[in-house]
Amino acid sequence: MKNIKQSLLMHLNQEQQNAVITDSQYTLVLAGAGSGKTRVLVHRIAWLCLEKRYPANSIFAVTFTNKAAAEMQERIQDLIGEAHFNGMWVGTFHGLAHRLLRIFAKQAGLPTNFQLIDNDDQNRLVKRIFKERKIDEKQWSSKECVAFISTQKENGLRPHDIAIDDPKSAMWQKIYVDYQAICDRVGYVDFSEIILRTYELLKNNHEVLDYCHRRFSNILVDEFQDTNHIQFQLVKTLAGNTSNVMIVGDDDQSIYSWRGANADNLQLFINDYPDTEIIRLEQNYRSSGNILEVANQLITHNKNRLGKNLWTESEQGEQISVYVGFNDIDEARFVIGQIKKLHEEGVNYKDCAILYRNNAQSRLLEDTLLQSAIAYQIYGSIRFYERQEVKLALAYLRLLHDHNNDNAFELVVNTPSRGVGDVTLNKIRLMARQQNQSLWQTTIQLIGMKAIAARQCSGLARFIELIQSIYDDVESLPFYQQLERIVKISGIYDMYEQEAGIKGQSRLENLDELISAAQQFYQQHSKANPIMESIDGENNGTLDVLESFLAYTSLEGKESKKESDSVQLMTLHSAKGLEFDHVFIVGLEEGLFPAQRSIPDVQKMEEERRLAYVGITRARKHLTLSLSEIRRLYGKEERNLPSRFLAELPEALLHDLSYRGGINFSTTPMDEENQEDISGNQKNDEFIHQRKASFIKSQSENQGYVLGRKVLHKRFGEGTIIHLDGEGEHRRVQIAFVNEGIKWLVIKLANLTLM
Ligand code: ATP
Numbered sequence: 001m002k003n004i005k006q007s008l009l010m011h012l013n014q015e016q017q018n019a020v021i022t023d024s025q026y027t028l029v030l031a032g033a034g035s036g037k038t039r040v041l042v043h044r045i046a047w048l049c050l051e052k053r054y055p056a057n058s059i060f061a062v063t064f065t066n067k068a069a070a071e072m073q074e075r076i077q078d079l080i081g082e083a084h085f086n087g088m089w090v091g092t093f094h095g096l097a098h099r100l101l102r103i104f105a106k107q108a109g110l111p112t113n114f115q116l117i118d119n120d121d122q123n124r125l126v127k128r129i130f131k132e133r134k135i136d137e138k139q140w141s142s143k144e145c146v147a148f149i150s151t152q153k154e155n156g157l158r159p160h161d162i163a164i165d166d167p168k169s170a171m172w173q174k175i176y177v178d179y180q181a182i183c184d185r186v187g188y189v190d191f192s193e194i195i196l197r198t199y200e201l202l203k204n205n206h207e208v209l210d211y212c213h214r215r216f217s218n219i220l221v222d223e224f225q226d227t228n229h230i231q232f233q234l235v236k237t238l239a240g241n242t243s244n245v246m247i248v249g250d251d252d253q254s255i256y257s258w259r260g261a262n263a264d265n266l267q268l269f270i271n272d273y274p275d276t277e278i279i280r281l282e283q284n285y286r287s288s289g290n291i292l293e294v295a296n297q298l299i300t301h302n303k304n305r306l307g308k309n310l311w312t313e314s315e316q317g318e319q320i321s322v323y324v325g326f327n328d329i330d331e332a333r334f335v336i337g338q339i340k341k342l343h344e345e346g347v348n349y350k351d352c353a354i355l356y357r358n359n360a361q362s363r364l365l366e367d368t369l370l371q372s373a374i375a376y377q378i379y380g381s382i383r384f385y386e387r388q389e390v391k392l393a394l395a396y397l398r399l400l401h402d403h404n405n406d407n408a409f410e411l412v413v414n415t416p417s418r419g420v421g422d423v424t425l426n427k428i429r430l431m432a433r434q435q436n437q438s439l440w441q442t443t444i445q446l447i448g449m450k451a452i453a454a455r456q457c458s459g460l461a462r463f464i465e466l467i468q469s470i471y472d473d474v475e476s477l478p479f480y481q482q483l484e485r486i487v488k489i490s491g492i493y494d495m496y497e498q499e500a501g502i503k504g505q506s507r508l509e510n511l512d513e514l515i516s517a518a519q520q521f522y523q524q525h526s527k528a529n530p531i532m533e534s535i536d537g538e539n540n541g542t543l544d545v546l547e548s549f550l551a552y553t554s555l556e557g558k559e560s561k562k563e564s565d566s567v568q569l570m571t572l573h574s575a576k577g578l579e580f581d582h583v584f585i586v587g588l589e590e591g592l593f594p595a596q597r598s599i600p601d602v603q604k605m606e607e608e609r610r611l612a613y614v615g616i617t618r619a620r621k622h623l624t625l626s627l628s629e630i631r632r633l634y635g636k637e638e639r640n641l642p643s644r645f646l647a648e649l650p651e652a653l654l655h656d657l658s659y660r661g662g663i664n665f666s667t668t669p670m671d672e673e674n675q676e677d678i679s680g681n682q683k684n685d686e687f688i689h690q691r692k693a694s695f696i697k698s699q700s701e702n703q704g705y706v707l708g709r710k711v712l713h714k715r716f717g718e719g720t721i722i723h724l725d726g727e728g729e730h731r732r733v734q735i736a737f738v739n740e741g742i743k744w745l746v747i748k749l750a751n752l753t754l755m
């Protein structure tokens with residue numbers, strides 16, 4: 001026993017140990033980045049199992065992303081062994097709530113084979129309702145409506161709970177009613193519904209709640225600052241009065257308020273449970289001294305903080321590198337050149353991460369990595385199971401087993417093309433609605449009635465026959481073999497084979513990858529090891545393997561590339577909780593990071609800064625910050641000023657590598673195409689210097705006119721600068737006036753007073 005105790009507590013400091021062994025029923029670990037919060041959570045779980053003798057299935061542990069959940073599982077297993085781990089629930093809110101819904105589908109008012117739908121499916125559904133209600137799609141946005149419905153659900157609101165204060169919310173409320181009616185009828189569950197439905201299940205069904213209370217005596221939540229209202233309610237309901245609850249979080253890392261998350265939940269937790277023990281961790285074990293100091297300095301610019309101290313015993317380490325690219329191509333080349341250099345010095349690619357504000361920024365980085373033949377892996381952009389080819393194959397599989405699944409039907413009926421046009425499809429949709437039947441049934445009916453043009457009719461007939469014949473062909477096979485056959489027989493494999501270049505090739509690889517993922521899943525979860533344990537002798541918990549695979553594909557974030565040593569690319573948001581030796585944050589420009597839409601709003605600006613704090617604190621050994629003077633994004637050329645965050649960092653800790661200062665690109669082996677480009681770049685060097693000089697000059701001419709600066713205009717009154725453009729006497733500012741809206745003004749003419 002002593003050994004277990006010792007080994008669990010050995011690599012923890014005193015505060016961490018206190019958190020791991022606490023006997024308090026409610027505990028909050030409030031601490032900054034890299035202070036070992038997640039480590040505490042993992043050790044606490046091991047402690048509960050090994051020392052306190054709680055069974056594994058008493059643990060309900062929530063993390064924020066699938067990647068974090070997988071890592072946490074691995075770490076727990078390493079500590080306690082696989083045998084002790086069996087039956088433990090570790091996952092994301094969505095993953096775990098979904099498990100409960102699968103087990104208690106009946107009690108939650110759902111068909112046992114309920115289907116998860118994604119954002120695209122939601123959009124299609126709302127568009128269908130628009131058509132039924134004859135709502136003009138040009139005037140009303142289906143996407144906005146989907147977002148509205150999700151927000152309501154995240155706040156725990158059903159249509160009748162919504163306060164209607166304008167015509168728009170009145171409209172969205174009506175659609176929400178229709179939308180939910182369809183979902184309930186057909187058995188669709190969207191992502192926000194997973195949580196809300198689970199919460200309602202626990203609230204309304206005492207037996208289920210009792211079961212959960214008896215079972216989950218230990219609830220642990222990582223990254224609590226990013227829970228939303230309904231997730232918080234779910235935790236409270238699940239915990240009741242008896243469970244032990246440990247929440248772990250950092251208000252400085254709250255970066256999801258745009259998705260309804262609320263860092264105030266940390267405070268609300270303490271209010272709800274006044275005897276909460278609060279444990280603060282102040283020693284950072286992740287980053288070098290310089291990195292930590294830069295992070296600490298940056299975050300002090302936020303006013304709205306609980307405030308905390310973070311120190312490290314680590315050495316100061318290297319300075320923070322800064323690079324100002326002439327344009328975004330130059331910036332990408334610099335970053336990838338640095339990574340190449342590191343690799344030559346013996347650093348693994350997987351220890352290098354490039355972080356960016358928007359998904360769209362990854363394309364150029366990917367291109368540059370491809371040109372340099374460096375393997376990379378992207379997290380959090382289009383997830384593997386959301387890729388077109390993967391969705392298509394899965395839709396065939398689904399339609400095969402459920403002909404009446406309209407979503408699947410829509411996706412595959414004319415892909416590959418069978419000459420079925422929109423007019424015909426609209427006819428089918430209309431009749432299906434009128435007769436309240438599925439698209440599949442309606443199609444068969446229409447073919448029988450010969451009510452559509454011959455060419456279209458034969459295309460549809462071929463389609464129906466195809467699905468039926470595949471079904472006959474594969475019915476008795478395990479579903480991963482079904483998938484393999486479907487991909488071939490349906491024609492999607494051929495279709496992508498004809499798609500030229502790397503893209504087609506990678507789609508085929510993804511299809512192969514899907515089949516092997518299905519096979520793996522099948523082997524793990526068929527007979528011997530059902531995905532769900534049955535509950536108290538009731539057998540409603542055992543799941544159909546196919547159905548659980550399809551659910552798994554909607555919830556898990558499997559990544560497409562498999563290379564083990566590859567550069568890690570991801571948005572700053574998806575980097576949360578992770579750490580890398582070498583971190584590159586790119587695109588530090590006003591308007592990009594911080595994002596343009598956040599600049600006029602103090603709260604949103606603070607969230608951008610927290611995002612920068614999250615990014616910086618991912619780095620262990622070295623951090624590089626970069627930006628470019630000219631950037632082409634979304635097809636537009638932009639000229640942005642350096643991000644204000646750069647100015648907020650202690651200058652002494654920054655090392656400027658701009659304009660080839662310390663970098664010798666010519667030492668990097670490149671292919672012919674690149675060599676040409678680089679010599680072009682060298683010719684441009686003089687031009688680049690001129691550009692830099694003029695950039696600096698125009699900045700000094702317009703000194704004081706910086707983003708976020710308050711100004712006073714004689715007629716329009718007070719406002720805040722939200723955008724700058726042009727040079728010299730043409731320099732313009734865009735100002736958000738308090739009372740007069742947003743206006744562009746030329747500085748020279750506007751006679752503004754700086755406030
Ligand atoms: P974040 O806020 O970014 O999620 P965190 O507080 O969860 O960070 P961890 O990821 O748990 O921090 O820990 C950061 C790093 O420090 C990890 O590599 C972890 O293994 C290491 N670490 C934590 N505590 C200790 C300790 N007492 N001794 C040595 N290393 C530690």
Ligand code: MG
Pocket residue numbers: 037038039222577
């Ligand atoms: Mg963590």
